[in-house]
Structure formats: structure tokens, C-alpha cells
Amino acid sequence: MPHDDPDHPHSLLPSDPALRVKALETILTAKGLVDPAALDAILETYEEKVGPHLGARVVARAWSDSAFRDRLLADATAAVAELGISGRQGEHVVAVENTPETHNMVVCTLCSCYPWPLLGIPPAWYKSDAYRARAVREPRKVLAEFGVALPEGQSVRVWDSTAEVRYLVVPMRPEGSEGLDEAALAALVTRDSMIGTGLPERPA
Amino acid sequence: MPHDDPDHPHSLLPSDPALRVKALETILTAKGLVDPAALDAILETYEEKVGPHLGARVVARAWSDSAFRDRLLADATAAVAELGISGRQGEHVVAVENTPETHNMVVCTLCSCYPWPLLGIPPAWYKSDAYRARAVREPRKVLAEFGVALPEGQSVRVWDSTAEVRYLVVPMRPEGSEGLDEAALAALVTRDSMIGTGLPERPA
Amino acid sequence: MSRVHDMGGRYGDGAVVPEPQDAPPFAVDWHRKALALTLAAGGLGAWNIDTSRHARECLAPKDYARFSYYEKWLAALADLLVAKGLVTRAELAAGRADPAPLHARAFRAEAVGAALARRVPYARPGPAPRFAVGDRVRTRLPARNAFVAGGHTRLPSYAAGQTGTVVLVHGPHVLPDTNAHGLGENPEPLYTVAFAATDLWGAAEGPGDEVTLDLWQSYLEAP
């Protein structure tokens, strides 16, 4: 267990992070603790397979199919599996739906928990001290920094992800999107709208 | 008022602190905001006039003169003035006496408040994050780092200086000091013993 | 307060800087390698997710505050590798190690796809919940690990000693407070509890604003 000691082993590594990575990679691959080909396979997953397009499919399906929406809100873990979405950090999923009365927004103040299988690698701002510190105390000021102003009468509920439950915001379906098919709807669903720091795009 | 903005003006100064001081001194003296001779006069006060020898005189007097001790514990602000001790950060003084039942220890968790007119400039450890963070939660572990182990049955009371009241610990008079005069007693009173992180020296 | 990572509600951090929706997942090349190395080393199974979170939390405050996200990961990874006896301080200092064959438990390339696509649930059989949706509950004060002094816990300081309302009941989940320290999974009912922003901060930005947290049963008591 690490101690509360200034003498942390990591300080033996170079301080420049690019050199730190290189040193760790050299040591771990030399010792056979890491398979170099596994590194590429991991990156293939997170650079090419998962990403916000998966969450957008879920939202678009919920907008188009009210029975799916009901299943999603009742048990999102099962509902997203219907679309073949699974994986680490997506073990226990809860979908929270925005309404005219309540806007939902997700944060993890203690680290940076995030629904990876639905949204991919979290953006840097989600992992920033500023977001972690401020989202719970002043979500509306944070939203303003994203260009979002909530209408009068809409309250904010911020979900601080302190356990292994991962939250997916289901934004309100934008006006003017009637008649669009699921693929066209999914194209309106931005990453930030599923975290709650943005709203979906409006149809052109 | 400073804003919660990464764009603090201080970041315009050189980051090396010795160069920072030099730049500020150059600017402030050029603009006539600081009298260069005043800097020397300030340092003369804190390098040559005040220091822990003043607090030690107070403690030695309390050990030798029970009427003074009673006045000190009842109103230390007045009692230390009897010895000609006055000055900034000594406006409201409270003396707290160690007993076989209670050991007293002083900290300022929020900044580093300290009884300057009695003890001079605080030592670096008093101003360290480690002391500020830990003294209130684990005073006995901190005392161990000073080589102090309290006897069974003695509780610790830590005084967190959150206002303009400054605390002076009156340590217990060491065994073997019977018959010593005030000057000899004062020589036993260490700075740390008046903060509560040390005990007085024993007579040789 | 517990540790420097427990920053919810803190003042002083400046603006949040949004990024384009289609920004690449890694801003610079070393971020890619930092993530991949951390996941690959995690695949050795020498520590669990709670232990790795705690290793990041245990970074010195001055390091935690100045490190970017992946710098925290790298530092904690190095500390864990030494703590678990997988790498020596001498190897870290040298930046090299003597060659050895692939470790029996190394995370192999051919296993990666399936492993990352697999769910590893934290729900467990365990005690029946004491609280129900709609119940009022009060959180522990101070926020702390009741098993290990300074240990891992998931009750943030800003929500300590507060009264809220249960909005979701998740069933028993692995307790991080023990699991992080090799003290077992000790499953406890997990709840999502909603708190009024006015209670948490003394004043809310808007009427009805709330914050929810996921909290284990032992963090809670009837108010």
C-alpha cells in the first residue's frame, strides 16, 4: 500500500511524462509484465471501437422506440446490451432522462468515472480539477462555459458517480427532428449532451 | 479582490522566488510604495529584537512567581505587557498551562498564525502543510517526530488559531530546576516547548 | 477532509475548457501509451480497481495538484508496481530491467478484445437493504474509512453529515472501503441518494437543484 511519505517510488522516474511512459514501457516489457502487442490491442479498442457514437445509438433508439425507452429507463444495463454494448466501466448503467422540469449532468468528483463502453475515453475537461470541483456546486455556471443556458423552471440534478454505477444522460429530443430515422437522430446526439454539459444538435 | 482565474497577476513575475522578490522590490521602491530603509528596520525588529527568548522570559517568570502565573493564566495580554512585550500578532494572548493531565499544542491550520511578539518568526515546520494538516488529527504522531512521547494518562488539547487570539504554551517546570533563578530557568525554555511540540530542557 | 483528491465543491479552480465533440480521444501520443500501459499492467490482476484509485489518491498533494490526469495514472502505476513487488526501485531509477519471458499472468494481445468488452459486475449476493426509495438518510460525519485510518472511501467530504432522500436502491455492491485494502469485498446495499443543493452548499444556484451520490449502507443512518 502506498504510504503518506514524500518518498514515492514514482519520483525515481523522469519527471517529463513522455519520458516516464517510455521508461515504464521499457521496464514492463523487458520484465515480461506487459505484452507489447496487448498495448496496440487496447488502443485499437479505445481509438477505433468504442466512442460516443455508441451512446448516441442508444439515445436515438430511445427517441424512436418508446418501448426501448421504457426498458432503458427501467434497466439500462440490460437495454444497452440489446444493442450489443458491453464492457469495462459499463457494468451497471443507469439512464437519466432530461425533462422540461429537470436537467441531468454527470460528474465524478473523486476521480473521473465515466461510461467508457458508451462514450469512449473521457474528454480532458471531464477529468479536470475545475470540472470535478465545480460541477456539483455550480453546475449552471459550468453549463454557461459550455454555452448552455437552462430555461426558467428547469432544475439541475448532478449525478456524482461515487460507485460503479455509470450514468448516461438521455437528452430531450430536439424540435424539428420529427420523421428522422435512427441514424439521422444519432447524428444529432453529441458526446456532451450525454454527459449533460451540452444539448443535442438541431436538425439542419 | 483576486478572482478564481488561472490568470493571476503574480504569474507575470519570474517563477524563481529570489527573482520574484527582486522584481517586486525594484517595482515597489521605484514607485515610492516602499521605503528601502523601512525594509532594514523591519528585519532589525524580527532578526534582532523579537524571538523565543521573550516567551521564555514569560514562562520563567510564571515558574518563579505564582502571582504572575495566576495573572498570566487569567489575562495573558496584560501579563506579558508587564514584561514590556507587545506588538503585531500579540494583540490577544492566551496562555495555556501544561499539567500532568493535559498537554497543549498550538497550530494554525488555515494559514500559520503565531505569537510573533513572544516567539519571533515561526519556524518552517510550523508553516508546513504537513504540520497544518496533521497537528489537529494526529498530534501524538507529530509529537513523536519531535521526539516527544507523552506519559500514559495525559490527554492532548490542540489549539487551532483561527482568530486573532495567539496561544502561548506554558510547559511544566522540569524536575531538578529548584533554586534556579529566572535567567537560568529561561534558558531551559525552548521555542518548541512554548508551541507544544517540545518539552523544556532539563537542568544540566 | 480526507485527501487532496476529494475536491467536490472546492473554490479556486478556474474555468472549465470545453473541447470539440469530435476531438481525438488522446491529445498527445504519451497519453495513449499511459492508458495502454496502465490497463495492460492492471490485467496482471495484482490489484483491483479500488486499490488503484487509492494509489492515485495517495499521491502527495503537491503532485496530485500539479499532475495532469495521465500523470496521476503513471505515478500511481509506478507506486503500485513497487508496492506489489513487480518492479524494484532500482529498476525505476535505472529506467531499465533485465529481460525475462512473458509473465504467466500478463495480459495477452489475443485476450484484450474480449476482456475489455466483458462486464465485470460489482453487484454481489448480500444483505437485504435497510432503506427504501423515498427514505430520508443521513451520511457519516466525518467522511472516513472506518476500517483503515486514511483509507479509501467513496463518501466525499462535501456530502458528509448531510441528510438526503434515497432515489435508487441498487442491491449489494462490493465495498470499496475494504476491497481497496485487501480486507475483502464485504458487499453492502448501495443507494443513490439525492441531496438539496441548498443543504450541501448553503445556497443553491437555482430552485430545486440537487446532487445525487452513490452511497453504501454503512455510510448512512436514519436521520
Added chain:
Amino acid sequence: MSRVHDMGGRYGDGAVVPEPQDAPPFAVDWHRKALALTLAAGGLGAWNIDTSRHARECLAPKDYARFSYYEKWLAALADLLVAKGLVTRAELAAGRADPAPLHARAFRAEAVGAALARRVPYARPGPAPRFAVGDRVRTRLPARNAFVAGGHTRLPSYAAGQTGTVVLVHGPHVLPDTNAHGLGENPEPLYTVAFAATDLWGAAEGPGDEVTLDLWQSYLEAP
């Protein structure tokens, strides 16, 4: 939590390193100048002690955590000089300024000795105390400035929402929560309140261990 300076009880900071009893008051030369400049500039009377404390607290967390004590002083001094219009950003960036005669309110060498030896009390006439020695009182939760969001306050987070016993009654003192922000001295009765270590930390190091804090009346309520 309020800000990064509010560190009482924090884990992760390592050992305290004692110094010899007769160590010189300043370890290095720039410390001397940092102290002297800060006190001399303070002598202009452009800010009070609460404002200067708040300026240090408002440093960015990453700076506060890495700065040594006098580095915090210097950074806050620069920020205050600009905030009060005494120095410009351009002058800070240039490291120089056009010469000007000594300011009318500059702290003059011949005044220093008497000024530093003078007491400047913070006690004021004010309301009669509501609590007496021996009374039980509970502190505000959360710890916060009730006048200015994110403003200066002297209730540390570790003591918020806690119940203790009044041990000293000091009479009315200037309230930092207003005085730091130009909102007046607003004197309030000040108390020293003792809290059981078991209450503050969940467990005490030794039986009977206590922590006392100096707290203004508006921080307190009857439990």
C-alpha cells in the same frame, strides 16, 4: 470544502521536519526580503489582514500546493498590488516601473519600530455573548462565508457540523467574513470551543484528546 488552504486533517502530507531551536529566523536571503516587502507594502494600509489572508487562499490550488510559505506571500502580494491599483500588470511583466517620489502613505523607516511594537486589537464594542463557558454549540454545515460566495471564513471544513463546548468567551471581535471583503468589521462575540477528537475524526489517538477553535457567534448555533 472551501479552498485548498483548508487542509486541517488532510492525509498525504508526510512527516513534519523539526528544526534546531536556535535556527536563524530566515533560512535563505530571499525569505528576509519577502517578509520585509510584504510588511512594508501592508503598511500602505490598502488592505487589512483578512484581505491579505484571503488573497493567499485564492491562489490556484496547484500553486498553493507547490509554493513554500513565502512564495504564497509573494504571489498574494503581487495579486493584491494589482487588485488595489497600486501596481500594473505591465509593471509586473517588465519587472520595473518609472521612478516616483515616496508615496504619502508609505511605511517609513522611522515609523517601523513603533508600529511593529504596537498592538492593533481586533476586539470591538459589540453585542453581548449568546453563549457562556460550558455551553454546547454546533457549528455551521457547510463551512462557508454567508456574505460572499467563496469568500473568506475561519471555520475550517474539518470542524463543520460538529458539536463542542465553549471554553473561553472573548467578547466581540472583528468578523473576518465581512472585513476581508470591504463589508465592514461587523463585530461578533468570539468563543474558543473545544471538540472531542473522537467527534472530529471518528477516532482519537488518545483518550480525552481535544481540538479547540476560535469561532465567531454566527458560525454557531445551539445544538
